[in-house]
Amino acid sequence: MARITLSKLRHSYYPDPKGPDDYALKEIDVTWRNGGAYALLGPSGCGKSTLLNIISGLLTPSEGRVLFDDNDVTDLPPDRRNIAQVFQFPVIYDTMTVRQNLAFPLKNRGVDEARIAERVAEIAEMLEVVPMLDTKAANLSPDNKQKISMGRGLVRDDVNVVMFDEPLTVIDPHLKWKLRSKLKELHQRVRATMIYVTHDQTEALTFADEVVVMQEGEVVQIGTPVELFERPQHTFVGHFIGSPGMNILPCEAAGDRARFQGHEIALEGPVTGSGGTTVLGIRPEYVGIGDTGIPAQVTKVSDVGRHYVIDAQVGDMTLKAVSEEAVPEKGASVHLAFRPEQTRVYRDGWIATEARR
Amino acid sequence: MRTVNQRGWFFVLPVLILVAFNALMPIMTVVNYSVQETFGNNVFFWQGLDWFEQILRSDRFQAALGRQFLFTAIILAIEVPLGIVIALSMPRKGIWVPVCLVLMALPMLIPWNVVGQMWNIFTLPKVGMLGYFMNDVLGVNYDMTQDPLAAWITVVVMDVWHWTSLVVLLAYAGLVSIPDAYYHAAKIDGASSWSVFRYIQLPKMKTVLTIAILLRFIDSFNIYTEPFTLTGGGPGNSTTLLSIDLVKIALGQFDLGPAAAMSLIYFAITLMVSWLFYTLMTKDDAG
Numbered sequence: 001m002a003r004i005t006l007s008k009l010r011h012s013y014y015p016d017p018k019g020p021d022d023y024a025l026k027e028i029d030v031t032w033r034n035g036g037a038y039a040l041l042g043p044s045g046c047g048k049s050t051l052l053n054i055i056s057g058l059l060t061p062s063e064g065r066v067l068f069d070d071n072d073v074t075d076l077p078p079d080r081r082n083i084a085q086v087f088q089f090p091v092i093y094d095t096m097t098v099r100q101n102l103a104f105p106l107k108n109r110g111v112d113e114a115r116i117a118e119r120v121a122e123i124a125e126m127l128e129v130v131p132m133l134d135t136k137a138a139n140l141s142p143d144n145k146q147k148i149s150m151g152r153g154l155v156r157d158d159v160n161v162v163m164f165d166e167p168l169t170v171i172d173p174h175l176k177w178k179l180r181s182k183l184k185e186l187h188q189r190v191r192a193t194m195i196y197v198t199h200d201q202t203e204a205l206t207f208a209d210e211v212v213v214m215q216e217g218e219v220v221q222i223g224t225p226v227e228l229f230e231r232p233q234h235t236f237v238g239h240f241i242g243s244p245g246m247n248i249l250p251c252e253a254a255g256d257r258a259r260f261q262g263h264e265i266a267l268e269g270p271v272t273g274s275g276g277t278t279v280l281g282i283r284p285e286y287v288g289i290g291d292t293g294i295p296a297q298v299t300k301v302s303d304v305g306r307h308y309v310i311d312a313q314v315g316d317m318t319l320k321a322v323s324e325e326a327v328p329e330k331g332a333s334v335h336l337a338f339r340p341e342q343t344r345v346y347r348d349g350w351i352a353t354e355a356r357r
Numbered sequence: 358m359r360t361v362n363q364r365g366w367f368f369v370l371p372v373l374i375l376v377a378f379n380a381l382m383p384i385m386t387v388v389n390y391s392v393q394e395t396f397g398n399n400v401f402f403w404q405g406l407d408w409f410e411q412i413l414r415s416d417r418f419q420a421a422l423g424r425q426f427l428f429t430a431i432i433l434a435i436e437v438p439l440g441i442v443i444a445l446s447m448p449r450k451g452i453w454v455p456v457c458l459v460l461m462a463l464p465m466l467i468p469w470n471v472v473g474q475m476w477n478i479f480t481l482p483k484v485g486m487l488g489y490f491m492n493d494v495l496g497v498n499y500d501m502t503q504d505p506l507a508a509w510i511t512v513v514v515m516d517v518w519h520w521t522s523l524v525v526l527l528a529y530a531g532l533v534s535i536p537d538a539y540y541h542a543a544k545i546d547g548a549s550s551w552s553v554f555r556y557i558q559l560p561k562m563k564t565v566l567t568i569a570i571l572l573r574f575i576d577s578f579n580i581y582t583e584p585f586t587l588t589g590g591g592p593g594n595s596t597t598l599l600s601i602d603l604v605k606i607a608l609g610q611f612d613l614g615p616a617a618a619m620s621l622i623y624f625a626i627t628l629m630v631s632w633l634f635y636t637l638m639t640k641d642d643a644g
């Protein structure tokens with residue numbers, strides 16, 4: 001187990017990158033502590049798999065270093081990094097039994113038989129696959145196959161990091177939840193550093209202590225699930241995380257006020273910087289519906305179970321609000337109140353207000 | 358519940374008729390000949406299983422059958438491993454893929470009799486390039502028209518040249534269907550390249566290899582045109598394989614009864630060995 005440091009990491013698939021657009025992974029600089037649970041979250045093609053492959057050693061970065069504790073592993077091949085990886089599609093050795101599958105990584109490293117048997121028994125018990133140890137791995141269901149490929153990573157007690165590359169993609173929905181909590185439980189038991197790559201915010205936020213949100217090869221925010229929700233550093237984080245995502249409304253901003261559709265709105269604090277395009281960002285959870293505030297027209301009300309999502313029209317913009325109580329009818333005239341400490345301005349995508357302490 | 362749609366039979370009917378005319382009826386004619394003796398004029402005498410007994414007891418048939426099994430065993434032993442090795446060394450992506458595939462497919466596109474003629478001219482001493490090179494440049498005595506061993510080597514090399522591609526292409530198809538994640542996982546698990554072959558590549562190639570081995574068995578067991586045009590079964594009887602012998606008996610000696618019996622025995626052996634191969638190679642799949 002190890003602390004992982006990514007230092008000034010960049011990667012381009014072109015031999016001679018010209019501009020920032022040629023980089024599949026723009027500069028990332030981060031340290032992950034030993035034994036932590038981390039997630040890389042972003043849409044397809046955002047560079048998270050590139051980053052994962054760099055950490056696992058399948059790819060050598062164009063620039064920057066990868067450190068496990070204080071060892072520079074940037075140029076080491078995957079088998080010398082002592083890592084484990086679980087892939088999107090379960091990788092199992094079809095012709096072997098479950099037991100042989102679990103023993104394989106140890107056998108390849110010349111571990112003695114008694115120790116192998118001991119570790120396999122331990123991991124099989126942890127993964128709850130003891131009854132199927134002697135069946136052929138090819139005959140297992142996808143979720144059990146995925147457990148076995150996870151087991152092959154955990155069976156080595158010296159792994160530096162266990163990586164998961166969208167491991168729940170092919171798992172049936174009702175088993176997804178089960179396997180996800182199993183993962184969390186495993187992390188608490190083995191205390192290995194784990195990195196989980198996904199495009200599913202629920203998976204990332206439930207698994208990780210800290211989430212790295214990526215977009216187009218760029219890290220837009222690193223933070224705890226709460227931080228990502230409460231104070232998105234970028235409009236992308238705002239609308240990618242949350243359901244529904246943050247309202248992003250074109251506005252003009254000056255001082256600690258913004259003008260949106262002719263209405264003056266209080267912000268969390270003074271606006272920083274100048275120029276560019278500014279937008280107002282507020283999560284639907286912080287848009288209140290009441291008797292005072294900005295007048296709006298309700299255009300749609302959706303019952304999503306725990307709460308209602310209300311679409312309201314202000315001028316020519318539609319925004320969403322979340323309410324848990326009795327809600328207005330479609331077509332009703334309402335007033336919207338934005339909670340000031342949760343109302344921010346973003347300039348060219350990045351946060352441009354200072355929070356008042 | 359599934360409803361059974363009887364109209365499906367109409368789709369099968371044309372094939373059934375075709376097969377009846379070009380396979381079932383001829384084979385019944387063969388069966389007819391195999392149990393009777395005729396001296397022409399459509400006069401037949403009942404012969405029972407005499408022809409079968411005569412064929413099975415004859416040294417000539419046994420020798421041809423032995424040569425046939427030897428030939429098939431040699432070419433399978435060469436073409437299957439060689440095909441796998443070539444498939445493994447072919448690039449998996451990039452501009453060389455189509456080049457390799459076309460090069461591999463070329464020998465198979467050449468008509469069988471042309472292959473025989475090509476190799477005949479190629480290997481004739483004095484005339485052919487290889488024949489000249491072996492005899493006059495290297496000084497090795499190589500004459501497939503005189504020396505049975507040289508004839509055998511030539512027939513085997515010709516078949517390897519003509520048909521290894523089939524194994525290569527099928528094995529290659531199996532290989533490219535393996536997702537990259539398998540190779541990555543193997544690397545992370547510290548697997549040696551032998552382990553990668555043994556536990557990933559070979560299992561994934563198994564189905565296509567089964568097909569390749571079956572096709573190569575059937576084709577090589579029934580081979581006729583290439584050795585016939587190359588050596589004509591000689592020198593002596595040394596390369597007279599079963600099919601060549603069969604044609605000699607049927608059309609050379611016009612012994613239609615024994616020839617019919619022989620072709621039925623031949624057919625039965627081909628069928629049995631194919632079934633045996635298939636059963637052996639697919640028996641673990643159920644487990």
